[in-house]
Amino acid sequence: MSRIFLMLIRRDLLLARKQGGGSLLSITFFVLVVSLFPLGVGPAPETLERIAAGTIWVAALLSVLLSLDRMFQADLEDGSLDQLALLPLPLSLVVLAKTIAHWLTTGLPLTLAAPLLGLLMQLSPDAYGALIAAMLLGTPILSLIGAIGAALTVGVRRGGVLLTLIVTPLYIPVLIFGVSAAEAAAQGFSYSAHMLFLSAILSGAIVIAPIAAAWALKLALD
Amino acid sequence: MVDAPVLHGRNLAALRGERLIFAGIGFALERGGLLKLTGRNGAGKSTLIRMIAGLVAPFTGSLLWNGAEVGLDREGFLADLIYAGHQDGLKTALTATENLDLFARLRGTSDRDAVAALESFGIAELADLPVRYMSAGQRRRVSLARLRMTPARLWLLDEPLTALDVGAITQLGRVVDAHRNAGGMVIAATHADLPGEAGDVLEIVPPADADMDDGMEDAW
Numbered sequence: 121m122s123r124i125f126l127m128l129i130r131r132d133l134l135l136a137r138k139q140g141g142g143s144l145l146s147i148t149f150f151v152l153v154v155s156l157f158p159l160g161v162g163p164a165p166e167t168l169e170r171i172a173a174g175t176i177w178v179a180a181l182l183s184v185l186l187s188l189d190r191m192f193q194a195d196l197e198d199g200s201l202d203q204l205a206l207l208p209l210p211l212s213l214v215v216l217a218k219t220i221a222h223w224l225t226t227g228l229p230l231t232l233a234a235p236l237l238g239l240l241m242q243l244s245p246d247a248y249g250a251l252i253a254a255m256l257l258g259t260p261i262l263s264l265i266g267a268i269g270a271a272l273t274v275g276v277r278r279g280g281v282l283l284t285l286i287v288t289p290l291y292i293p294v295l296i297f298g299v300s301a302a303e304a305a306a307q308g309f310s311y312s313a314h315m316l317f318l319s320a321i322l323s324g325a326i327v328i329a330p331i332a333a334a335w336a337l338k339l340a341l342d
Numbered sequence: 343m344v345d346a347p348v349l350h351g352r353n354l355a356a357l358r359g360e361r362l363i364f365a366g367i368g369f370a371l372e373r374g375g376l377l378k379l380t381g382r383n384g385a386g387k388s389t390l391i392r393m394i395a396g397l398v399a400p401f402t403g404s405l406l407w408n409g410a411e412v413g414l415d416r417e418g419f420l421a422d423l424i425y426a427g428h429q430d431g432l433k434t435a436l437t438a439t440e441n442l443d444l445f446a447r448l449r450g451t452s453d454r455d456a457v458a459a460l461e462s463f464g465i466a467e468l469a470d471l472p473v474r475y476m477s478a479g480q481r482r483r484v485s486l487a488r489l490r491m492t493p494a495r496l497w498l499l500d501e502p503l504t505a506l507d508v509g510a511i512t513q514l515g516r517v518v519d520a521h522r523n524a525g526g527m528v529i530a531a532t533h534a535d536l537p538g539e540a541g542d543v544l545e546i547v548p549p550a551d552a553d554m555d556d557g558m559e560d561a562w
Contacts (some may be wrong), residue, residue, distance in 0.1 A: 123450060198432065199428060208449065342397070
């Protein structure tokens with residue numbers, strides 16, 4: 121069972137590599153959006169420092185949103201979703217494997233790119249640790265919640281907008297705790313409370329999101 | 343025990359929205375058996391196949407595998423089943439061999455030779471060609487070659503002859519016969535005749551009250 125699970129993650133990574141697009145697109149979008157801010161609000165370091173963490177988080181959130189709609193749709197269109205649903209593995213674990221692959225191809229690269237953008241945005245040196253730690257905990261939540269939205273809208277034509285409307289409100293807690301962790305760190309406070317909150321949300325989402333998304337997918341297949 | 347049906351469907355009915363598609367469908371499939379589903383377009387052949395696979399929940403009725411309700415050991419049942427649907431379920435960015443290997447590995451088998459499987463459908467020379475560059479018939483053959491990639495005993499084929507040429511249809515007949523001689527079972531929804539040894543035929547007819555509904559709509 122765990123062999124099939126790992127194979128499924130490898131499958132999605134292989135497809136992401138062969139089909140290209142998805143991962144690179146999110147990263148490019150992320151970098152582009154953040155780099156608009158110094159141009160838009162001016163290069164004054166104190167202004168940029170004030171909005172750095174928020175900007176990076178909002179841009180990361182939008183990049184993840186951008187990548188969500190293909191999460192299950194490509195598989196539905198070519199009939200692979202039927203085959204995935206018929207694996208001798210509960211559908212919720214299939215969803216979890218696909219979500220992990222999604223995080224590895226979007227959330228993780230975004231997290232790795234964030235420090236560079238921190239430099240661009242004059243992020244306070246004390247805030248880097250908090251930003252990266254919060255993104256490591258927060259971006260998997262974005263993928264997990266996104267999986268529910270992607271599964272709910274999988275059969276909907278041009279479901280991307282609907283998906284954004286469903287998912288964005290659910291991303292707000294991650295955004296709040298993620299940004300305030302970096303701000304607390306910048307002001308020299310401890311940010312462990314924020315980390316604990318993010319960990320709690322992550323633990324809940326790991327359990328609930330795959331089950332909820334699997335139910336939604338079953339409706340789409342029926 | 344040898345004569346007991348391995349797959350047994352009892353009183354199956356399908357509901358789509360508010361419409362009853364079929365009702366009271368029953369069948370028994372023994373080792374080496376072939377069940378051909380016929381019926382007019384929209385009669386519910388695909389629905390019945392998807393229902394047997396568990397993709398569609400039955401409205402009434404039950405499905406027994408080796409005498410036990412399928413739901414009791416769903417994973418064991420799925421490990422013994424291959425569903426070849428309308429859609430090919432192939433990844434166009436991958437080659438034929440990659441698609442087949444992926445299919446087998448996801449089901450926990452890796453000892454089958456993909457090229458040999460393709461050979462039995464006469465397309466061994468396309469083994470390393472990305473599926474994107476293949477014609478509909480060639481994709482269909484790759485999709486059917488998956489049948490040879492796992493030891494699953496129950497094959498569910500939904501319109502398997504679509505897009506196939508005469509040669510490929512004969513090859514499919516041979517593969518199906520070999521599978522049945524080895525004790526495998528096949529359920530196929532098809533209008534045309536499947537070559538090879540004959541099997542049972544189940545015609546799906548619309549339930550009587552559904553016809554009445556149609557009549558009433560006409561009257562209105």
